[in-house]
Amino acid sequence: MAKHETPLLDQLEGGPWPSFVSDLKAQAETKPEVWDILGQLELSYKDRITHWKHGGIVGVFGYGGGIVGRYSDVPEQFPGVEHFHTIRVAQPASKYYSTENLRKLCDLWEKHGSGVTNMHGSTGDIILLGTRTENLEPFFWDLTHEMGQDLGGSGSNLRSPACCLGLSRCEWSCYDTQDACYHLTLHYQDEIHRPAFPYKFKFKFSGCANDCVAAIARADVSVIGTWKDKIRIDQAAVKEYIAGNYPSNGGSHAGRDWGPFDIKKEVLDLCPTECMWMEGDELKIDDAECTRCMHCINVMPRALRPGAEQGATILVGAKAPILEGAQMSTLMVPFMKVSKDNEYEELIDFIEKIWDWWMEVGKNRERVGESMQRVGLPTFIKVMDLEPIPQMIKEPRCNPYVFWAEEEVEGGFERDIDEFRARHAA
Amino acid sequence: MALSVDELKAKIVEKAEKSPKPQLYIKDFYACDPDAKPRQIKNVANELVREGKLMFWSSGSTTMYAAPHRIQNEEKKK
Ligand code: HEM
Ligand code: HEM
Ligand code: SF4
Ligand code: SF4
Numbered sequence: 164m165a166k167h168e169t170p171l172l173d174q175l176e177g178g179p180w181p182s183f184v185s186d187l188k189a190q191a192e193t194k195p196e197v198w199d200i201l202g203q204l205e206l207s208y209k210d211r212i213t214h215w216k217h218g219g220i221v222g223v224f225g226y227g228g229g230i231v232g233r234y235s236d237v238p239e240q241f242p243g244v245e246h247f248h249t250i251r252v253a254q255p256a257s258k259y260y261s262t263e264n265l266r267k268l269c270d271l272w273e274k275h276g277s278g279v280t281n282m283h284g285s286t287g288d289i290i291l292l293g294t295r296t297e298n299l300e301p302f303f304w305d306l307t308h309e310m311g312q313d314l315g316g317s318g319s320n321l322r323s324p325a326c327c328l329g330l331s332r333c334e335w336s337c338y339d340t341q342d343a344c345y346h347l348t349l350h351y352q353d354e355i356h357r358p359a360f361p362y363k364f365k366f367k368f369s370g371c372a373n374d375c376v377a378a379i380a381r382a383d384v385s386v387i388g389t390w391k392d393k394i395r396i397d398q399a400a401v402k403e404y405i406a407g408n409y410p411s412n413g414g415s416h417a418g419r420d421w422g423p424f425d426i427k428k429e430v431l432d433l434c435p436t437e438c439m440w441m442e443g444d445e446l447k448i449d450d451a452e453c454t455r456c457m458h459c460i461n462v463m464p465r466a467l468r469p470g471a472e473q474g475a476t477i478l479v480g481a482k483a484p485i486l487e488g489a490q491m492s493t494l495m496v497p498f499m500k501v502s503k504d505n506e507y508e509e510l511i512d513f514i515e516k517i518w519d520w521w522m523e524v525g526k527n528r529e530r531v532g533e534s535m536q537r538v539g540l541p542t543f544i545k546v547m548d549l550e551p552i553p554q555m556i557k558e559p560r561c562n563p564y565v566f567w568a569e570e571e572v573e574g575g576f577e578r579d580i581d582e583f584r585a586r587h588a589a
Numbered sequence: 590m591a592l593s594v595d596e597l598k599a600k601i602v603e604k605a606e607k608s609p610k611p612q613l614y615i616k617d618f619y620a621c622d623p624d625a626k627p628r629q630i631k632n633v634a635n636e637l638v639r640e641g642k643l644m645f646w647s648s649g650s651t652t653m654y655a656a657p658h659r660i661q662n663e664e665k666k667k
Contacts, residue, residue, distance in 0.1 A: 218648035219663045227638060231649035234663045246664075249649070296664065318645070318652035319615065357635045358645065358652035359628070361616055522627035527614040528651050 167202030196243030223303040227357040229314025251315035252289040256341040275302035287325030288315035321354035326368035327375040336370025337388030337473035338501040361525040385478040385492040390470030393450040400466035480532030591624040611659035
């Protein structure tokens with residue numbers, strides 16, 4: 164496979180930032196098929212259309228996911244990318260690797276594929292880009308037998324669950340995100356490796372509302388740590404912040420002089436529910452109004468901590484813009500105990516209730532968030548046996564009509580039409 | 590489930606053989622046994638894949654099922 168002229172791609176090497184074009188050129192020195200990625204992409208830029216074909220039947224035996232078939236539609240010109248399948252490999256919880264593991268993964272991929280990787284894909288797993296059909300089974304054998312690692316999800320499967328660093332490094336984590344993620348990954352092996360649903364399904368675990376894995380934007384079930392009781396306040400430390408003795412935000416904005424710390428401007432006025440105030444030099448919080456957004460805790464981590472009664476908020480239905488645009492998850496359960504002591508029973512029951520409904524009602528290629536939109540929130544809330552609460556909606560209603568269901572009306576909707584018509588002719 | 594597993598398997602295979610569309614979504618098989626739960630249909634369809642009577646076709650984001658001789662195989666049509 165020869166080098167191709169790539170004047171359009173070469174422009175992407177000109178800027179001050181790292182360039183995938185330079186990376187691919189470097190890789191092509193050892194893996195000549197990579198020249199054909201560059202060649203085909205240059206042609207796409209010229210033709211203004213992709214030259215990848217979408218999909219296929221490739222996979223490894225017993226699995227219905229983890230391998231995504233990709234083929235060139237101009238294989239005569241670019242034989243190196245005639246087959247260019249993607250492999251998804253499940254990532255370790257919170258993406259902790261040993262260098263030994265990373266080296267082995269790279270060696271394995273040099274052996275069976277193009278050596279090109281994407282760490283990590285938007286779902287969270289390790290993406291290995293580009294191999295031929297005949298390499299799939301040998302790769303899978305080595306991955307599972309030599310490295311004890313497994314494929315992730317693709318297609319209409321449960322996708323590889325992902326979690327934030329959680330308790331491993333973060334004092335804010337309100338539950339053990341890594342354990343929850345690992346437990347549910349093992350619990351749902353069948354759903355991860357074989358298709359089960361009308362479309363993809365994801366869950367993600369963040370330990371607090373900072374939501375470092377963007378669960379609220381990416382997951383069909385977003386599990387976000389929170390607390391039920393009060394923010395724990397150390398008033399002495401509040402005074403240290405006000406006196407300028409402790410750096411705000413843990414010093415993370417120290418690169419510039421922002422002037423002296425101003426608790427009113429930086430904390431009280433930015434509280435989204437305006438539930439904080441000072442009484443003399445005492446910080447007060449009306450915890451009943453606090454929406455657990457984490458802002459004040461982020462700014463003054465030595466003075467404020469999440470409450471002690473910890474669990475998670477469960478939200479449902481985020482998706483990226485395929486139909487109807489992007490959408491964040493909607494709050495469904497404000498507080499749920501998320502605990503390994505009962506093997507996450509409550510969470511698992513909740514997830515399976517959604518699945519039972521969505522597998523029945525969801526249309527082909529419809530994310531659960533889209534099914535929710537289609538049937539409307541009131542219907543979904545009933546399906547889930549939940550009571551409606553204000554936090555489930557974005558804004559107060561602007562529709563003045565009130566619709567009653569028959570069971571909500573005393574006496575129902577049944578009436579004697581003849582008797583009515585006797586008094587009111589049609 | 591009103592049908593036995595074997596009856597359901599036969600119906601699913603028949604649908605995959607005869608439906609005008611060669612590739613079907615899992616939901617297209619629900620009608621094979623309206624009394625079965627979607628999850629039971631899914632499990633039986635996946636078992637048929639292991640037995641070689643159906644195959645998966647995936648775009649990467651969705652997965653479909655087809656009888657092996659009706660499936661779109663990128664590597665065969667040249
Ligand atoms: C319990 C009895 C009634 C109910 C529940 C009812 C309900 C309504 C509703 C919901 C509207 C629409 C309001 C809007 O969107 O602005 C409306 C409009 C209207 N109703 Fe009634 N109505 C009742 C009795 C009557 C009667 C007895 C009449 C006439 C004799 C009448 C004549 C009208 C008219 C003309 C409008 C249009 C007003 C407009 O466009 O500004 N309604 N009604
Ligand atoms: C072919 C004939 C008619 C057509 C196509 C028609 C169409 C419409 C439409 C499109 C609206 C607005 C509905 C909305 O706000 O969503 C409306 C409202 C209304 N029409 Fe008609 N209409 C017709 C005949 C009539 C007649 C004959 C009457 C009275 C005798 C009438 C009385 C009203 C009233 C009172 C409203 C207001 C209702 C409300 O505000 O909710 N319409 N009509
Ligand atoms: S989401 Fe919260 S708990 Fe998890 S790592 Fe980020 S800040 Fe820490
Ligand atoms: S967590 Fe957010 S809502 Fe609650 S008091 Fe702090 S800033 Fe206000």
